[in-house]
């Protein structure tokens with residue numbers, strides 16, 4: 001079942017080369033943060049290029065429920081009239097974050113140091129995901145969580161009355177946990193300190209500085225130490241959201257795999273904490289070029305060109321790169337199936353607690369398509385068969401997981417027989433224009449019954 005209606009079976013098959021310009025939507029991580037920080041600033045923040053995927057729309061609705069005025073002016077153009085740090089009102093109803101881990105976890109952080117209560121829920125996928133990783137550090141500020149066994153949603157969070165600042169070392173490499181703690185620290189007096197042993201995406205830190213917060217980050221023997229001065233007055237901003245490198249991964253990898261392709265993604269965000277996939281693909285021998293590298297709105301961007309790459313080789317992906325490409329492993333494993341030899345992915349335990357268990361979901365589908373996969377708790381190996389040697393012909397469950405659905409649809413563009421997914425509905429959570437964009441490049445991706 002799709003998160004928002006009947007299942008949408010989809011199919012993809014080998015067809016013409018993919019060519020043209022892929023105008024992928026705005027970055028999902030930055031879009032969530034723009035809405036949340038806009039809601040915590042005093043005055044009106046303007047956003048262009050906002051991702052209008054369901055995950056972000058759910059965060060926009062949540063910000064409205066906490067008292068901010070969130071208005072859509074046109075495609076991707078939104079404004080948020082913020083209430084100031086500590087100014088959130090108590091929502092009148094349950095906050096439903098649909099399929100979005102980022103949405104619910106960051107919003108819990110943002111309200112945890114205000115003396116109000118809120119009850120959060122989500123779809124079957126989100127209700128199965130761990131929330132203790134967020135509620136544990138929020139308890140240090142004085143917030144109380146009452147959830148289901150194992151800290152699962154639905155969950156009520158009672159914000160701290162007299163929040164104390166916190167010093168917290170991340171037990172998992174998670175930008176969502178880091179961000180929840182920093183957002184909670186905004187309304188605690190004094191310095192909140194987060195230490196991350198492994199670097200994760202730093203959009204929250206960059207954007208907090210942009211909104212005028214005092215935040216320092218320095219490397220130490222323990223890892224990266226991020227210090228935030230509490231109770232700033234956040235100044236509203238104009239934010240231009242770059243295109244999402246995690247969404248761009250799908251047309252880019254499709255371009256590498258479909259014979260004769262040449263695809264250009266203009267203005268793709270290339271923050272080094274997000275760009276691990278592109279480094280990895282180049283190491284495999286992919287024909288990728290970056291043009292026009294520049295900085296826009298505090299984030300590095302470039303135009304990325306991907307051309308058909310017949311001779312890619314399997315590699316060992318360094319585990320320390322995992323956080324910078326965590327959402328890209330499903331589509332990387334598809335590319336790996338068409339490379340020569342094994343691609344070894346280690347240090348990826350976090351893949352098991354995403355919208356689905358992504359190692360299991362990909363391993364099952366890849367095997368059904370004729371590809372050998374080995375796996376352990378925090379590693380997996382895809383044994384590449386080489387270009388033109390992957391059978392395909394499988395129907396795969398997308399498990400309420402957009403990235404699983406898109407990865408297998410990309411795969412079918414290069415397998416001998418078509419690939420089907422039982423439900424493409426979840427794709428709308430992060431990439432609502434996936435179907436028309438891919439068709440516009442020439443990809444044979446359709447609804448299964450059309």
Ligand SMILES: O=C(O)C1=C[C@@H](OP(=O)(O)O)[C@@H](O)[C@H](O)C1
Nearest residue numbers: 029102173174175176177326327
């Ligand atoms: O902070 C963010 O915007 C995100 C962080 C990552 O999750 P984790 O923090 O759980 O690794 C990533 O998988 C997610 O899609 C977006």
Ligand SMILES: C=C(OP(=O)(O)O)C(=O)O
Nearest residue numbers: 099100101102103327354
């Ligand atoms: C893991 C993802 O998202 P989230 O955690 O926000 O649900 C993703 O988009 O791949």
